[in-house]
Amino acid sequence: MNSDAAQQGIRNRLDEAFRALGCVPRAWRFGASTVEWQGKTFPVRVDTLASQIPIEISDAEPDELVFAISGVLGIPVPDRLLADFECVRPWLRPRVVTRERLKGPDRTMCRRDAFGPLIKSATVGLGPRAGFVTTRMLDRWPVEFEDVLLIAQENLKRTLDPDMLAEIDGGPGLMALVSDLIPGSSASLSIESVLPEGGTSAVFSVPSMETLLLLPVDAHATVDHLAMLIQTTLSMYAESHDPILDQLFWHRNGSVELIRVLSSDEGDAWRAHIETTPTVQELLRALGEVDPDLMS
Secondary structure, three states: OOHHHHHHHHHHHHHHHHHHOOOEEOOOEOOEEEEEEOOEEEEEEHHHHHHHOOOOOOOOOHHHHHHHHHHHHOOOOOHHHHOOHHHHHHHEEEEEEOHHHHHOOOOOEOOEEOOOOOEEEEEEOOOOOOEEOEHHHHOOOOOOHHHHHHHHHHHHHOOOOHHHEEEEOOEEEEEEEOOOOOOHHHHHHHHHHOOOOOOOOEEEEEEEOOEEEEEEOOOOOOHHHHHHHHHHHHHHHHHOOOEOOOOEEEEEOOEEEEEOEEEEEOOOOEEEEEOOOHHHHHHHHHOOOOOHHHHO
8 A cells, every 4th residue: 555545544534533523524635634523623633643642543443543532632422432331441541630620511520539639530532631431421331430440540550651751851850741642640640650660759749730740759869859849840830721739749658648838929939838747857858858947
């Protein structure tokens, strides 16, 4: 098959998936097109979609592409596919969100407590706009929501590894995870999957939906790194279009503990310090610091 025929086959597969989602696809030009759904238009590109979904478009079945694309575009998966749990199962992913989401159109999502003030839920499909699992869906499936969360967690773990972490410019030792395949904040629900080999402890934050910030608590970590994590968290939280939380958490011994950050806006800068608690004192000792006042 020549290249032109292969590219046409990819475009045809995408158009079939778009129609299954209830979209009206328009003509392709130079690998780009536009689809219309309920009066809204979505620009799409073959190369962009290929980087945002974990399957080869040329080999995928149309229904697989429906699940993969729905969360990228924010278009709900059709009921006929949602009714079949075995079809849904590979596309479940966990999500960490604030309780504010329960005041809007996502209030019907199934959820459980996560850590701190945050809650965890599950989505069907990938990407930041994937739809949440609701009671209406669950009533049609042969599983409980706890089972859904476990399956979603295992699916997530298979997509995570430490290589997804990137060191932040100007902040050696401070890492960030931003992924096209999952909202980076979701990785906070499986910290052990992204810790460097041998790592068991880390301070992390989820300032925005797309980002996880991580400081492994190891022999190289210092209180300066912690201060940098605080400042980066506050900055990202303030600048994000989809903020989550401006607090820190310490993952250790399989549990997550809140590190409360107190901050104030002083015009051209944020002033912040962490609330002194026994947990914080333990953390500072682990970072080689004995005077908690130095963090204020």
